[in-house]
Amino acid sequence: xxxxxxxxxxxxxxxxxxxxxxxxxxxxxxxxxxxxxxxxxxxxxxxxxxxxxxxxxxxxxxxxxxxxxxxxxxxxxxxxxxxxxxxxxxxxxxxxxxxxxxxxxxxxxxxxxxxxxxxxxxxxxxxxxxxxxxxxxxxxxxxxxxxxxxxxxxxxxxxxxxxxxxxxxxxxxxxxxxxxxxxxxxxxxxxxxxxxxxxxxxxxxxxxxxxxxxxxxxxxxxxxxxxxxxxxxxxxxxxxxxxxxxxxxxxxxxxxxxxxxxxxxxxxxxxxxxxxxxxxxxxxxxxxxxxxxxxxxxxxxxxxxxxxxxxxxxxxxxxxxxxxxxxxxxxxxxxxxxxxxxxxxxxxxxxxxxxxxxxxxxxxxxxxxxxxxxxxxxxxxxxxxxxxxxxxxxxxxxxxxxxxxxxxxxxxxxxxxxxxxxxxxxxxxxxxxxxxxxxxxxxxxxxxxxxxxxxxxxxxxxxxxxxxxxxxxxxxxxxxxxxxxxxxxxxxxxxxxxxxxxxxxxxxxxxxxxxxxxxxxxxxxxxxxxxxxxxxxxxxxxxxxxxxxxxxxxxxxxxxxxxxxxxxxxxxxxxxxxxxxxxxxxx
Amino acid sequence: xxxxxxxxxxxxxxxxxxxxxxxxxxxxxxxxxxxxxxxxxxxxxxxxxxxxxxxxxxxxxxxxxxxxxxxxxxxxxxxxxxxxxxxxxxxxxxxxxxxxxxxxxxxxxxxxxxxxxxxxxxxxxxxxxxxxxxxxxxxxxxxxxxxxxxxxxxxxxxxxxxxxxxxxxxxxxxxxxxxxxxxxxxxxxxxxxxxxxxxxxxxxxxxxxxxxxxxxxxxxxxxxxxxxxxxxxxxxxxxxxxxxxxxxxxxxxxxxxxxxxxxxxxxxxxxxxxxxxxxxxxxxx
Numbered sequence: 001x002x003x004x005x006x007x008x009x010x011x012x013x014x015x016x017x018x019x020x021x022x023x024x025x026x027x028x029x030x031x032x033x034x035x036x037x038x039x040x041x042x043x044x045x046x047x048x049x050x051x052x053x054x055x056x057x058x059x060x061x062x063x064x065x066x067x068x069x070x071x072x073x074x075x076x077x078x079x080x081x082x083x084x085x086x087x088x089x090x091x092x093x094x095x096x097x098x099x100x101x102x103x104x105x106x107x108x109x110x111x112x113x114x115x116x117x118x119x120x121x122x123x124x125x126x127x128x129x130x131x132x133x134x135x136x137x138x139x140x141x142x143x144x145x146x147x148x149x150x151x152x153x154x155x156x157x158x159x160x161x162x163x164x165x166x167x168x169x170x171x172x173x174x175x176x177x178x179x180x181x182x183x184x185x186x187x188x189x190x191x192x193x194x195x196x197x198x199x200x201x202x203x204x205x206x207x208x209x210x211x212x213x214x215x216x217x218x219x220x221x222x223x224x225x226x227x228x229x230x231x232x233x234x235x236x237x238x239x240x241x242x243x244x245x246x247x248x249x250x251x252x253x254x255x256x257x258x259x260x261x262x263x264x265x266x267x268x269x270x271x272x273x274x275x276x277x278x279x280x281x282x283x284x285x286x287x288x289x290x291x292x293x294x295x296x297x298x299x300x301x302x303x304x305x306x307x308x309x310x311x312x313x314x315x316x317x318x319x320x321x322x323x324x325x326x327x328x329x330x331x332x333x334x335x336x337x338x339x340x341x342x343x344x345x346x347x348x349x350x351x352x353x354x355x356x357x358x359x360x361x362x363x364x365x366x367x368x369x370x371x372x373x374x375x376x377x378x379x380x381x382x383x384x385x386x387x388x389x390x391x392x393x394x395x396x397x398x399x400x401x402x403x404x405x406x407x408x409x410x411x412x413x414x415x416x417x418x419x420x421x422x423x424x425x426x427x428x429x430x431x432x433x434x435x436x437x438x439x440x441x442x443x444x445x446x447x448x449x450x451x452x453x454x455x456x457x458x459x460x461x462x463x464x465x466x467x468x469x470x471x472x473x474x475x476x477x478x479x480x481x482x483x484x485x486x487x488x489x490x491x492x493x494x495x496x497x498x499x500x501x502x503x504x505x506x507x508x509x510x511x512x513x514x515x516x517x518x519x520x521x522x523x524x525x526x527x528x529x530x531x532x533x534x535x536x537x538x539x540x541x542x543x544x545x546x547x548x549x550x551x552x553x554x555x556x557x558x559x560x561x562x563x564x565x566x567x568x569x570x571x572x573x574x575x576x577x578x579x580x581x582x583x584x585x586x587x
Numbered sequence: 588x589x590x591x592x593x594x595x596x597x598x599x600x601x602x603x604x605x606x607x608x609x610x611x612x613x614x615x616x617x618x619x620x621x622x623x624x625x626x627x628x629x630x631x632x633x634x635x636x637x638x639x640x641x642x643x644x645x646x647x648x649x650x651x652x653x654x655x656x657x658x659x660x661x662x663x664x665x666x667x668x669x670x671x672x673x674x675x676x677x678x679x680x681x682x683x684x685x686x687x688x689x690x691x692x693x694x695x696x697x698x699x700x701x702x703x704x705x706x707x708x709x710x711x712x713x714x715x716x717x718x719x720x721x722x723x724x725x726x727x728x729x730x731x732x733x734x735x736x737x738x739x740x741x742x743x744x745x746x747x748x749x750x751x752x753x754x755x756x757x758x759x760x761x762x763x764x765x766x767x768x769x770x771x772x773x774x775x776x777x778x779x780x781x782x783x784x785x786x787x788x789x790x791x792x793x794x795x796x797x798x799x800x801x802x803x804x805x806x807x808x809x810x811x812x813x814x815x816x817x818x819x820x821x822x823x824x825x826x827x828x829x830x831x832x833x834x835x836x837x838x839x840x841x842x843x844x845x846x847x848x849x850x851x852x853x854x855x856x857x858x859x860x861x862x863x864x865x866x867x868x869x870x871x872x
Binding site for chain 1: 699
């Protein structure tokens with residue numbers, strides 16, 4: 001008897017202790033200690049993250065974790081962002097919602113990325129989860145404003161509705177008006193992806209005025225300037241705001257109204273949007289600039305002089321997204337003004353023109369790496385680079401943890417020496433010991449992969465395009481990068497040998513994507529046979545891979561580990577070793 | 588199989604097994620299936636077939652095309668493991684390597700699917716920005732008239748691009764078909780004519796994958812009014828029009844999205860020939 005009491009007390013104590021452990025990784029470690037800890041932990045796990053929705057089935061998740069309140073799911077592979085994954089590939093959320101509707105009545109948070117969400121799924125969410133609070137649909141598609149109307153109408157405690165970069169079909173329903181007049185709980189609303197027809201401005205104003213806890217508001221593009229000022233005056237407590245279309249010419253009354261509205265917003269820390277902004281209006285935001293930590297100007301066609309002026313008003317900036325209009329001179333100004341900068345993303349204003357339309361080179365990045373001691377995360381599009389610059393950047397900033405460089409023209413060499421960038425990226429991985437994400441570009445041989453395999457021990461995600469000479473390159477990465485989770489490759493001469501030799505490695509990773517490489521269908525079948533816990537999916541719209549000559553290479557290959565076995569929702573253009581040809585060809 | 592490691596240690600001796608040979612076999616198979624044999628001959632005649640099967644461009648497979656499909660000799664080493672000494676046009680390479688062919692440097696990047704890696708959300712925003720800008724001074728290329736372009740457009744996408752620099756940005760647009768829940772996206776950059784586009788759509792929607800090859804050479808019924816479906820598009824002003832009335836180039840600059848509509852429902856649309864009934868703004872979706 002005393003024994004049982006002791007053990008039940010310690011269960012409660014353990015559960016209480018576990019409640020302080022929030023990180024997924026730590027929770028997983030805790031559950032592996034012993035059987036009783038596994039049991040206790042699984043009953044009190046509240047938050048689940050599934051990086052690949054096909055790695056596990058909803059039934060399995062529910063069986064192990066019966067009391068989940070918050071779930072995050074990701075569907076399509078990353079390269080789907082660049083149209084490399086055909087429509088209809090998969091990533092449907094409905095099976096998950098259906099299962100969870102029954103099992104998790106208290107589910108209150110759903111976060112999805114790159115998934116296909118239908119109106120039916122949204123209606124099911126609205127109906128099934130009484131206390132639903134958070135819906136984040138990042139880069140999702142398949143739903144319309146009908147589904148949003150259902151959410152608005154039923155979710156009385158909704159706090160967060162974030163549709164970032166999703167594709168929403170317009171069903172002509174005034175969905176915003178479906179929030180009842182009694183609804184006041186909105187904290188974060190992001191509808192920047194919606195078109196003008198899909199948002200009724202008066203409904204939006206009424207909503208904003210009755211939600212006193214609103215902290216983050218990202219409006220859609222077509223809201224005119226005077227309306228912007230009105231909204232801001234209704235919500236001076238905002239911390240994050242996405243501003244909208246600026247009118248064509250400066251009108252002093254509109255300007256002062258806007259400037260006044262911004263000056264009321266003492267809590268504002270993050271600004272974005274700025275589509276079609278006219279530089280004359282920029283001073284309207286100067287009153288908030290000194291407190292800004294995040295600024296996204298990557299949709300704004302503002303040129304370098306105005307950008308420099310703006311940036312010089314923002315000494316607290318930690319995160320800047322901008323177009324290459326900022327130029328090297330602007331980045332130098334950034335480097336001298338913004339000593340707290342942690343993240344920089346520079347996008348190309350005209351990616352398809354071989355001639356640069358802005359004077360942005362490797363020098364800008366070098367300047368920032370020198371001037372900003374806290375810089376950790378870089379995404380940089382440019383047209384020329386040198387190994388010397390990369391080495392300098394690596395030496396200046398060994399604290400980099402995300403480095404994504406895109407030299408726009410494939411196979412571009414070092415403009416000073418004509419060499420490949422093996423040495424430059426080698427320096428990056430050698431000096432930046434905490435690097436977890438890396439994207440390569442430019443002319444690269446197998447050597448760079450040797451460096452990566454040797455030094456990039458903490459690397460979790462690697463993106464490779466138009467690089468390497470042979471299977472050795474791939475082999476170096478697969479055999480050397482101990483922490484590798486996601487590897488995505490396109491247009492590289494990597495083939496069967498490296499893949500089959502490193503088959504076991506693939507099970508330690510989340511996924512591998514290879515498109516326009518040199519892998520044969522035979523090798524895919526062999527790999528699939530050898531590794532039953534890998535799903536080896538060939539994406540090929542040309543027809544059955546079997547029907548082509550034996551050594552023909554597959555178009556695209558997506559390999560991921562899974563405990564759920566092969567999926568049942570594969571479209572006709574996805575082929576696995578088990579495909580039944582007769583079933584395929586019948587309509 | 589583990590013995591493969593020894594080979595790898597010995598140095599780069601080629602890409603995937605059978606990559607090169609497999610590739611050329613594939614190429615000939617694709618050439619047979621091409622519905623544009625004339626263009627194929629043109630391309631081969633100009634010696635542009637290095638590194639990629641050139642016959643694929645007009646093959647109406649709905650397949651997402653990659654750098655391999657375009658006659659720019661990119662990386663031959665992609666499939667053969669040869670060292671990167673093959674010059675690629677538009678590449679800023681060292682002086683010791685010559686540029687053998689001049690299809691125009693701006694083409695290379697705009698023709699590769701998914702490169703540079705910019706999300707479509709951002710890409711659409713760039714399109715809007717660039718359309719608002721004044722056209723840059725590329726006057727020297729504007730002399731090419733439209734007919735010439737349609738003939739040559741397949742093998743030399745640069746000329747496709749120059750008269751309207753926005754063309755390089757159009758890329759993927761949505762296509763929906765009545766009765767089918769899931770829409771698709773089609774890459775307009777990959778097509779140089781209505782025929783090519785309609786064949787691709789036929790393949791995407793009206794046939795299952797694994798289509799018989801002979802159907803690829805038949806002209807699409809979508810354009811001639813003989814099928815129960817008709818191809819329509821929404822233009823920049825939000826009007827729905829029948830596809831095929833305006834020159835291909837003009838179509839490219841104004842199309843926003845496509846819809847394969849049942850012929851019976853298409854009554855309210857602008858008539859096929861000459862007359863435009865712009866007062867009809869029927870919201871068909």
